[in-house]
Amino acid sequence: MVKAAKLHLVLGDQLSHSLATLRDADRDSSIILMAEVWSEATYVRHHKKKIAFLFSAMRHFAEELRAKGFNVRYVALDDPDNSQSLKGEVVRALGAVRASSVVVTECGEWRLAEEMASWADMLGIPVEIREDDRFLCSVQQFRDWRKGRKQLRMEYFYRDMRRQHRVLLEAGDEPVGGKWNYDAENRKPPSAGLKGPKRISHPKDAITRSVLALVEERFADHMGSLDSFHFAVNAVEAEKELQQFVDEILPRFGDYQDAMVKGEPYLYHSLISAYINAGLLLPMDVIRRAEVAWYEGRAPLNAVEGFIRQVLGWREYVRGIYWTEMPDYAERNHLDASRRLPPMYWTGKTKMTCMAAAVGDTIEHAYSHHIQRLMVTGNFAMLAGIDPSEVCEWYLAVYADAYDWVELPNTLGMALYGDGGVMASKPYAASGKYIDRMSNFCAGCHYDPKLTTGPKACPFNALYWDFLSRNEEKLSRNPRLANMYATWRRMDPFKQQTIRKHASQVLEALDTL
Structure with a gap:
């Protein structure tokens, strides 16, 4: 059995040589542990490119540490002895080395932080969780x-x-x-x-x-x-x-x-x-x-x-x-949205050019830029009343830069207004007119951004007014929405009824738009 002063655990999103975990790592007596584990790779269905990026980056970082003279214990996903959980790999490493303590930098997810908080009692040795000072605000x-x-x-x-x-x-x-x-x-x-x-x-x-x-x-x-x-x-x-x-x-x-x-x-x-x-x-x-x-x-x-x-x-x-x-933030649903996530979010198959482009880019690259995320996929999910938990899980899974700490507030708070205004001063709701102005998606699209009702009407348009109407009790006192509600109230009641009826038809046909 190897004697080690400390076991230094480096997580997959901590690939920095200045990491607090490594600050006092000793080349003679410290063991640096890194592990690819099934539980972290699959708790949501992460994009293949995201998993490949992180596993390759982790392996390269481990080689850099070895080149510096550190003793690195690296556990690959296909190692037959891999327990497939971080806790399991810490336990297994401690079985191979007599470490006096475990050192790790604070993680980026409440779920894992809660687990780590229990490790000291479970392991029977000190577990030091250090501040991640790579961030600029503690x-x-x-x-x-x-x-x-x-x-x-x-x-x-x-x-x-x-x-x-x-x-x-x-x-x-x-x-x-x-x-x-x-x-x-x-x-x-x-x-x-x-x-x-x-x-x-x-x-x-x-x-x-x-x-x-x-x-x-x-x-x-x-x-x-x-x-x-x-x-x-x-x-x-x-x-x-x-x-x-x-x-x-x-x-x-x-x-x-x-x-x-x-x-x-x-x-x-x-x-x-x-x-x-x-x-x-x-x-x-x-x-x-x-x-x-x-x-x-x-x-x-x-x-x-x-x-x-x-x-x-x-x-x-x-x-x-x-x-x-956190932790209750993840459960918030200010607008009581409850519809399931449409299949188009996973397949990109839709006649809406903007959605097909944003999801298609996501499928191809594990990336789409912030306006596509906020004003196309996020905006549509909010207007359609998609369950925030399903939307947040999708964003966390499909983007290579997504971790719970960054994804959840951006999706729940900014894209969906699910936190009731903690982050955003108003819902970032927009009709097809915004997408037409800020993109070339609408040219040649099956749907017409100038139409609100009818078979060729852009689905965003009726959903936009329906969103305002069905959430009027919660949103109408927001001063930043005053003009939109004034416009809605000036509409002829028959026109309002026609728009809401078309929105209902759009919602019934989410799987086939």
Whole structure:
């Protein structure tokens, strides 16, 4: 039996050499444990590319640690002795080494955090759970920030984070350019023929090829294909994608961050969220790179500020919401939505071009950008009254950057308004007119965004008014919806009835739209 001072557990989304778990790891006496386990890969039906990305990245990280001289105990999914749970692998490792304690960095999911909290009693040795200081706002800091606030608006949190970390500031804590937020400049519809730049596709080494074969064999019935697997699987490759974004893509990110184009899943988005969330890139490094691009005149302020707001603002904010609202947050259903998730979310088979494109991109790439998630798949689910638990499970399963801490607030709070306004000041409800304005999806679609009723009417249109009508008691006092409710109330009662009847027909036909 090997004697080890400590057993250091590294999770699959903690692939950073600066990780708190590794800070005092000793090359002579510490054991670093990493494990691919069935329970974590299947508690929702994760996309094949997501599983392959994480397993390959984990294996590459383990090799980097070994190259540094660390003693790494790596358990592959197909190891015949694999217990297929994290707890089981900790127990099995402790059976092989006489560790005095277990060290781990706090995880990103309430479910696993609750389990880890019981490990010390179960194992009979200390289990030290360290703060994840890769994030820029600790959970306790967020608790302190939200005390006494009636509304938890991200904009004010974001400004405080800018001041704290000295990002895009002039002297005296004033924002560069005189404004904190340039969002009004970042909502341009797509210009004719808009295309994004060609993206990096990384070569597949022996480790990645082995993982792809494993995932194809063990997860054959999960969403997606492993063809054209393009992910970075180590920090060097992730850095190349960050460099490409800053040099070639960031300058136009602001203008077109809300635009949607058929056949262009990426446009001018960064594609680095999966790498930040898994630990291959660190958020402050990313922020500083974007900031320098503005100071050096290589990217405009509206683009740089908009991008930094996503990383320093939204990313930190949703994590704070998650950890200070859980565990009951996941059960909230403010609008009493109860319909099941339509099959089109898994197949992409629908006559609605926007939904087919957003889901099709998801199936192909384990990715769609934030406006597709919020204003297409999320908006449709909210308008149709789909059960939030089913929608949240889908988002967690299908996107390579999805972990419970980031997915749940974004989906339940922003996309579905299921938390009753904890995150969003209003439901992000929109008709087909929004999609027509911000995309080219509607051209040639089976449905017409200008029609509200009839066989060719865009399903979003009648569902939009029906959503407002059936939720009037809960939403009509929201000042940001006052104009929409005033418009609805001015409609002829017969027109209202006709719209709601058509919406009912749409809802009855969700499986065949």
